[in-house]
Amino acid sequence: MSDAQCDDHTSLALKHPFLGAKIGISFLLSDGARDGSVRRVMFVARFRFITIASLLLALALPALAQESKFYGKGKEAFKDGLYDVAEKQFLQLLEQFPGTARREEAVLLLAQCELKLGRWEEASKWLQAELGSDKSSKKYIDGYLFWLGESLSKGKQFVEAEKRYRQLIDQYPKSSHLAQTQYGLAWALHQTKRSEEALNLFAQLAASRDKAGQGVAQNAQIAMGQVYLALKEYDKATGIFRPIAGKTPPGKFAFEARYWLGLTAYEQKQFDDALAQFQQIASQPKVWPHWVLGEAWSQIGWIYWNKNEFEKSAQAFEQAITSLESEQKKRESAIQYGQCYLRLGKIDKALEKLMDFVKTHAAEPLAGDVQLAIADIYLSQLKYDDADREYGRLITNFPNHDSVPTAHYYRGWALFEQKKYEESIDEFQRSAASTRDPSRAVEAMYKIGDAYWKAEQFQKSMTAYQTVIDKYPDNPHVEEALYQILQAHLNLKNLSQAEVALGKLLDKFPASRYRDDSYLQIGQAYVKEGFYTKARTLYQAFLQKYPESRLAAKMTMELGQSYYLEGSYPEALDEFNKIALEDPPVHADVTPVAKYRRGLCLYQLKKTKEALDEFRDLVEKYKDSPVTPEVQFRIGEFFYNQKNYTEAQRQFDLLQTRYKDSPYADAAVYWAGRSAFARQGYTEAVQFFQKLLDTYPQSPWRADARFWQGDTLIEQGGPDAYSKALVVFDQLIREFKTSELAVEALGRKGDCQFTLLRYQEAINTYTDVRDNPTANITQKNHARYQIGVCNEKLGRTTEAFREYMDIIYDQVTPDNNVKPVTESYWFCRAGFAAAAIKKQQDQWGEAMKIYQRLIDANVSCSQEAQEQSRLIAENKMVPVLGQ
Template sequence: MIFFLDGGEIRLYLFRSLEIMHLNHWNFYMLRCRSTILIVISLLSALAAIAQQPVPQPASARFPNIRASLDDGFFVLAEQQARGVLRAEPKEADKHEASLLLAHSLWGQKRYSEMLNLLKGSDGSPGHIYWRARALFELKQYGPAVKALDEAGDVMAESRYVPSALRLKARMLQSSGKLKEAEAACLQFADAFPSHSEWTANQFELAEIYTLQKRLPEAIGVYEGLAAQKSANVAQRAQLKLAHVLYTQGAAENFETARGLLKGLASTNQTRLAYRIDAYVDLAALEEKAGKQKEAGAVMRQAIRLSPDARQRVPLKLALVRLLLRENNTADALKLLEECRAEAPNETVAAELQLEKARALLQARLYDEANEAYQVYLDVASDPAGLAQAYFGKGLALWELERFTESASALDKAVKELKTPGDRADALFKAGDSFYQAGKFDDAEKRYRSFVTDYPAHANVPNALYQLGRALARAGRRADALATFQGLEADWPASEFSEKAALQAADVLLAGELWEDALAKYTAIGQIYTNSTAAVLSQHQRGLVLYRLGRYADAQLAFEAVASGHPDSEFVPQASYMRGFCLYLQGQVEEAVNTCQAFIKAYPDSEWTPEVIFWLAEQYFNQGAYADAEPLFLRIAADFKGHKLASRSLYWAGRAASAESNYVKAIERYSEVAKTYPESEILPQTRFAQGDALTELGEFARAVLAFEEIIKHYSESYLVNAAWGRKGDCQFSLAVDAPARYAEALNSYQAILDRPSSPMALKLQAEYKIGRCLEKTNVPDKAFSRYMNVVYTFINENVERSPYSVMWFTRSAFGAAALKEKEKAWLEAAQVYGRVLEANVPAQEEAAKRIEKIKKDNWLLFEESAEAK
């Protein structure tokens, strides 16, 4: 588990031409990369500025999260939250509200006796009265419950609970057989709350009460009124109920009317599927009641054919079996029973699991295994959407394996099959990158051009144009490349790729040996991006370009022109020692030494001499020549021990060794920094890098000690938050063999939550990883609570939508949903995925797919849930 980027800070006294070098970006999650030391300064300065002060909140501020948990049906979580408020000894008003929320959560868990104990000391408030009555109703103690509501009188009538109380009273009266009183309560509700969301449900109950009283004209009248509603769902349900009443309670002359209603519902595609199936079932019962067994069997088969859920389909087949048996048709009945017993397993589910396995392997960076898993899916699956995702994932795995030609092929297939524009755009762009890395620049060009054409408003358009220019340049089409870079500069001046394009354009000019054009270009770059004086910059850049191309004599003349023509220029010191380098590289070692000596005399207070060496070392480092860079860094440490760069040089010597995967040597360098320069400001970065090197060796226990030193001794360092996180990651890794370590990892992540300086995105990450620890220690309910803390915080507290906060929200939501899926709590899992849709994050499309799949696989459950509302 990677937590944070490591970092060091080295001051670089470099000439601006370093911008022409191809500098790699740092990865935020410590993927080892060849970063320029110059970039590290900016990154660390930015990270140091991150701080966030906690804002104390009253107990009432926690109520929205509790209500959200109740709305989502997470009653255990709501109970934990409400009890947390009560433990904090809130004000009386907050205590009252929290107790009502707690009662609601207990009701959702069917813990009715505990509800009564909680509300035993009722203060006579409407809320307490209502929830006590609700608990009594669930315990079938209708008399005391109705009495409590009646005694509430005016107190209840003036409260927000009156509609719910009236509905509850009607249900209790009906359940206790007091149909007249129940009817009166329903009529009272209908008159008093005609716009209430439960008005329709009240009417259905009223019709049922009339039916129970054998008052069929009144029941039919209510159902006919509901059937005239604009809501198709309400109208269809009312027609279904009306038909049922007509053929079960009415005389035979009503059969034709009922038959017409049922046939109309069953044969209309616009009818809700559940109602179509119910209509066929009722129609089959009607036809059998009318003595038409053959027609009844045919109608039941229609219902079976319509049913998408085996849990419903099998009972329907069983009903048909019984019908066949009543006809003495035993042969068909037995055949159908065999079908019921031997329903085939769901191969789609198995394929989906394979796809999820492949995704998990890809996320875990097990790219060989992920590639194989995706291929297994591709070999057996047929779902177009799944195949598209498999090709996309396979392409990404192959990219990481540096099998770029295969990656490009897989990504191309994904582009053809993916339906979501965002996914298609990502696959298309990555296909271009794969072709570029494979050296197939013409193919890369086609993908980048398609990307820019098909997705002109995409945020990656500047990047695509930049990559397009590079592909054209590598293909030898310099004029086209130059035009592309120039267009990028003109059309996207504020983009980070504008300056890169300018530098690439200059490289194109250099590759074409258009020296004067290159000089003009660099002059323009200086004017646009550095605000330097055009004349001296032009001259200086000319020297740097010539130096970069190995034309040291010409470069020497250019640097001498800077020193003589612009003696007061800021570039003169640099031009002086660059002249010395030119002499050195021309083999004029003695004169080069003399030049350096003259430089020292001219600038006695300058520290350029060690920094020149440092510059040479960093060039090698940035070019990946770590074996050449390391001895230069060590030379500074050995020859300039009192210099401010001495400790940093040792540190970067360790980084060079680490970049060559020589972690043992790297650790030795870091230890030497701590031993020789115990007061150095580079020590936090050194310990951090040391911890990283130890993790690369799998020595997580020693790495923990390194990160702990930062925490204990450099409490003001910007790296402390990162150190807590990396410490937690190491403990998490150690927990694979020692599960007790999960508790230690949890404590480390909790420390981040407790630190005021921890930014919100980091807190969300820590909360998520605490959930992972709890999940690993088989405490899924607490893990679920942690995941949902991230979800609700992200939604309710206006968290900044950074890529990192969105990522941890998404992982937490999917983690919480996965737990519910493991529990087969499909309604709750769908509710969590619904929160992802509500958040409007990139993963909403995946969440929508999962909701759709859950509802498809558990169709009857969701129909029953919808029916119960």
């Protein structure tokens, strides 16, 4: 065997160790043999070598073929611009053949695919990993540096991008990527606020006479114009764009320059000039690059939008949708397309157009964006049910769309507005869990707390708010969330915990906008629960710490009120005097209230004359104060409660005369009528009630006024008093069917019919009361009793007796036990009336049984029933009583 043969085998052995072992055996045999068997052994060895080599080659060929297949397919797809297909091929190549000789080139092409697909971070990772690898031969290192700079620029990491560009320029001055790298570096300089350096570099590139770099040179020239446009140096920008745009026939750079020329005019609000430039682009039969055409149509749409020519704007945006390359811009145009029809008042048309777009482009990601716009339109129109449905369609039909977390969020809003709080919580939770935007997660989690709050699940609400705080301690809702936790404790009457929550709020936000109100609300809650000392401790601590607070005077008033409600009138007077006796008055917003409460204290201290003087002084001096109507009303209320009805009427009348538009005016008219009624001034009372009905059509006191008008007519008397009152009660029943007084008015109507001897009509009316599910036990028993009396009047004694006894037997439970009487007045009257009938029929035993039921009921008439029962027992011939 020759030395060359040995070398061949050795090199092959280095590649295939298994084969080397076999060859080593053949050497031993050939060297050690000196007879005729040598050639046979050598032949056998060589035959074995050829056989094994052929076998290994046969095994390796399919793998080599697959490796070449991935590479070839990826490269061809890359050339065709099918970057997602190319990406898949290159990834399979690198995963299955990590040691491939084509690795460097494959990684470079894969990174470019990722960049074209908008995944700059993935591109950067691949390139940085390869640059940092010891195994790389660095054949394409300049390409790696260039595309890494491009990737970082795409991700707006301009400082890092600049480093990579400069590294390439310094280390590889003869690189084929040099001009492009300088171009990228110039943009990075501009983006990092070094526009002067950027312009110098662009100018250097634009001046290049290198034929191979003419594309970069022309791009650099246009880039100079873009920089001037960004710097708002419009004349310089125009000076660069116009000559390039005017070249004929127009080519790539001419179209781009005309687009930027139009945008320069648009930025200066020279809409007609801008429109002319964009329309010139749109009118060409063929535009290159294609993105210029889409952007031109988009700008035409915006120009017509600004001119309020929405029909033309819609047409332009429709063209933009079909010609734009940017998915984001397509979405914006689709949404503006719908907005144009909204501005034209054609909401249904807008929705129809957008829905047609979704159907037509159902397979495209853009359809999901437009579906979101449809739902957004419904939400903006407050059509929450429709919005809920459309957001649901986006979630169902486009489950992988980027806007699904947004759809969950706004669907939650739509459900929230429909008071479907549990469903809204589910949507907000889905949004918070799926979104990549921390700010959206914060908003969704905060709304979960709001939804639990609205559902009055205050404990869960607190948990939700606390979760927002714990997970995002620096989010803008922390202060408000802490305040909401405090409010939840107040709603749950956990007053000590509310104080703890206040402490946490002030620890994080010492000057919180909720600080003063929180002190006040906790103090008022303590007062409401009767914990006056705790309230005072809080108020006094506040006044000591924050004497200059806008609520200091209010807090002083509440401190005085806590004393007043406790009956400590001298201490209360001292606090009210601090505000009421200011000279000159400093706290005009609360001085009237302070004087009013001061008057109340004086009255309680038996200083009635001083109290009345204070009240009169108050209403004269503070006629124009916002709180005076309320104070005036409280003064009237004070006199009414003191049964000084004449003065009460005067005060209420004064209020409704002076402050006709006050929120207290209608109530003042009503109580003026009640005051007149109480002092038997029935004519004036009727007039006040009628005035309220005529003057305040939305007043909540209207039903009360109508009711008391009827009662006043009855009290006023006269031959037709009940007829007039009957008409009034009839009106109330018709006009205020849902009012609590409607049932009471039915009872009054029956009483009027009874008094007018219209017994059958009265029975019908009382029956309506008896069968009304909203009537209370007193109203029902009164009606049943009156039905019995009417039947007696009509000679129907049996029916009358049955009605009376139904009231008595209502106290008997199904298991024959007797339940306590909850309404005794009509119960007693029914029992005595039923017993009277039996006595009239000489059925004394039955009468005694009825009396016994009244005795057993242990009610107000039990003693009288016992007396009647005793009389029957002693002498059955007794006068009929109780009729």
